[in-house]
Amino acid sequence: MHLPEIDAARAQQIMPSTGRWLSANGAEPPASFVHADDRMSAKRACELVSRGTGLLWRGDFHQARQLLAALSRRLRRSSQRPSSPAEAFIHHRQEQSRRARALSLVLVRIEPGHVLALRRAPDVGAACQDVYGTVDEPYVVPLRELLGVISAREWRQKGVPVPALGARIHPHYGVFAPTRNEYVDLVADAPLPPVGTAFDIGTGTGVLAGVLARRGVPRVVGTDSSARAIRCAEDNARRLGFSERFEAVRTDLFPPGRAQLVVCNPPWIPAEPHSTLDHAVYDPGSRMLLGFLGGLADHLRPAGEGWLILSDLAERLGLRTRADLLNAVRGAGLRVLARSDTSARHPKAAASGDPFHTARAGEIISLWRLARPEN
Known part of the structure; x- marks a missing residue:
């Protein structure tokens, strides 16, 4: 069985x-x-x-x-x-x-x-x-x-349209579906440094790996701790035609080695998940966020960049402050090269019946470009 x-x-x-x-x-x-x-x-x-x-x-x-x-x-x-x-x-x-x-x-x-x-x-x-x-x-x-x-x-059969890919992503059960395009568009539009290998940390469906491959990255390694997500990412890589340039590794955070680009879109809310499905949204104690920041410098090649995609919803809900985030970046020996922002466009942002309408209405999603201090 x-x-x-x-x-x-x-x-x-x-x-x-x-x-x-x-x-x-x-x-x-x-x-x-x-x-x-x-x-x-x-x-x-x-x-x-x-x-x-x-x-x-x-x-x-x-x-x-x-x-x-x-x-x-x-x-x-x-x-x-x-x-x-x-x-x-x-x-x-x-x-x-x-x-x-x-x-x-x-x-x-x-x-x-x-x-x-x-x-x-x-x-x-x-x-x-x-x-x-x-x-x-x-x-x-x-x-x-x-x-x-x-x-x-x-x-899974119908798929989710992703404009940045010009194609559909087919999510498996228990794997977060990319129904919001803001964070995907940030990765599609950010200035791409010279890249031979990129790591996609917490790859999920493989949607960001697909965007990087579409932008011409020769090799993308996607990691996830979930066996379901690994199977899903491999399935989507085959569907999108970049499986020969994609490797899925089941591990917690980083694969072995270093890369010129390391991308991570961790769960945005520092709270306890109450089910298996919740792990895509809730990051207890900001474990994944802090783990990514703490290990990034050791997995970047010289002049490499780390891209952190994060919403400020946790800040608007009083669950984390901007100072907490910046202190974690500095504490990990990293510096901010630049930041790209976009407003939330999901339906709940405009839904007055949502108990957190005010916070969601002002939500900003950011792509933080991070590097070692010596870069």
Whole structure:
């Protein structure tokens, strides 16, 4: 059985007479569960999931989706009045985590061959094969995760248009999709130094590696700690026709050796991730950011540059200051050659219903060109 990115101990947990527990997103199995169908009210379901009881659904598939939507509404609590943007953000994240855990307790059983045997259920075979691999026994997954798996399959087939590439990137499940073009455009437009080899740290889908290859960089090495991301980047390199110039390395941050250009677009928010998928957005303690800065000088060739792509949203939310960032740059023995800025253009920046509308509306994404002091 091939279980990408699933903890082995968790995967071995069995729900008696029901099936093996699987979660590609790191959801924990419930300590107990009850069978549920179309007769269960949203109120009763909310009571059960709120105290940690799983609901193994046996009814209509579309009714299950409606129940999940009703639970999502019921699980919202009245908002507090925090004293600062940082406090508001922390409270918001805590509420997101609480709701996500409760919503992950609506469960479905998948039969061998990835068959979802519910009334009006779609064919989930190809989508589940992509994520869970070959499974020769019944298994149980959160319905919310399954819906994400189905959606990811559609994204993977359709692809995401990237104007800077003049092509589409095809994200795999659990790999951050480049739906925002601001940071990609910064890499496409920045003045390119003489480059023989470039490193793309945290390559993800390989979108920035693709931009560098399109700009004529002869060799690009993309790194990522996620096996899913490595497979995804290799897939996109083949699709875009630069696989012969691209090497994907599964490692934490830097590959061996030095390069004339080292690019990194770390998660922008210094906060704890609550799921596997969160790691693309949240960087606890700014670990990746500080790790990149701390190791950059040792991986740059003479006269080489490091490109750090970072939003100032964390600063606007009070989670990090500009002084913190500049002190980290200086502390790593680096200097700033130049900085390119662009305004956020994603939909949330203009959405007045977003609780962080004010911060997002002024968000700036920057490409910091960094070098050793002697350059």
